[in-house]
Amino acid sequence: MEKVMVKRFEGKTALITGAAQGIGFGIAKHLALEGARVLLNDIDPSLLTPAVAEIQNLGAVCVAVAGDSSDPAVIQEMIDTAVKEFKQLDLVVANAGITLFGDFFDYPSADLHQVLKVNVAGTFLLLQAAARQLRSQGLGGSFLITSSVTGHQAHKNLAAYGMSKAALEMLAKSLVLDLSPYKITINTVVPGATATERTLLDKDYETIWSQLTPMGRAAGVEDIAQTALFLLSDAARHITGQSLVVDGGWTVTSPSPE
Known part of the structure; x- marks a missing residue:
């Protein structure tokens, strides 16, 4: 008898921000491969077009909304x-974020406000709008926030970014109280060093992080995506308010790349 592969997200609709490249796109692509209808968001329309095409070429249903994910109008x-397009919303991945490095003593207030606007306020407002929609549907659902190991361990010149990521993990814990009555789970995936289009602009990135990571390599997008899919799936339906670190063991010893 031929074995039928069960797609975990068949009939589900997923919204992913910051999804034209990197971790966001990896999560979106794997959700699509497992049956989800996906809506991609990114601030750069030129990157969204090929991202949508790639997912559609897999035979999946995919649409896009370009724009700043921290803008309430774009969120709505x-x-x-x-x-x-899909009659309902089931899964939300708040992945969009911005990293602005800088020495604490000279860190510009404009950069601080931008990091907090995109990473914290944007995530809060997205989840708020999505929660209202899921509450009205009465079908439950799952939210996932992309955090970072910099919210757990200090990194030089990343005080603002690390603070914003720690705030997101506290947001997930807090929202358990609000979302659980509506059968909505909320968790965070916490990537360590991950090879993406952005990080690989540093030609030494993989070499450095392979030496610093106990498992001997930086994470790939696949590592983060597979963790994300677990937390969004029915297999994790009794897991909420948690943060799952995917860093090959780096936070155990936390050697600095400096």
Whole structure:
């Protein structure tokens, strides 16, 4: 008898921000491969077009909404588009974020406000709008936030970014109280050093992090995506308010790349 492969997210609609490249795209692609209808968001429309095409070429259903994921108007457009195109929203991955390095003593206030706006306020407002939609549907669902090991361990010149990521993990814990009555789980995936289009602009990135990581390599997007899919799936339906670190053991010893 031929074995039928069960797709974990068949019939589900997923919204992923910061999804044109890197971790966000990896999560979106794997959700699509497992049956989800996906809505991609990114601030760069030129990157969204090939991302959507790649997922559609897999035979999956994919649409996009370009724009700043911290803009309330863009957030509402994402929610409205998901409902219009797919009738409902089930899964939300708040992945969009911005990293602005800088020495604490000279860190510009404009950079601080930008990091907090995109990483913290944008995530809060996205989840708020999505939660209202899921509450009205009455079908439950799952939220996932992309955090970072910099929210657990100090990194030079990343005080603002690390603070923002730690805040997101506290947000997930806090929202357990609000979301659980509606059968909505919320968790964070916490990547360590991960090889993406952005990080690999540093030609020494993989070499350095392979030496610093107990498992002997930086994470790949696949490592983060597979963890994300578990936390979004029914297999994790009794897991909420938790942060799952995917760093090959780096936070155990936390050697600095400096």
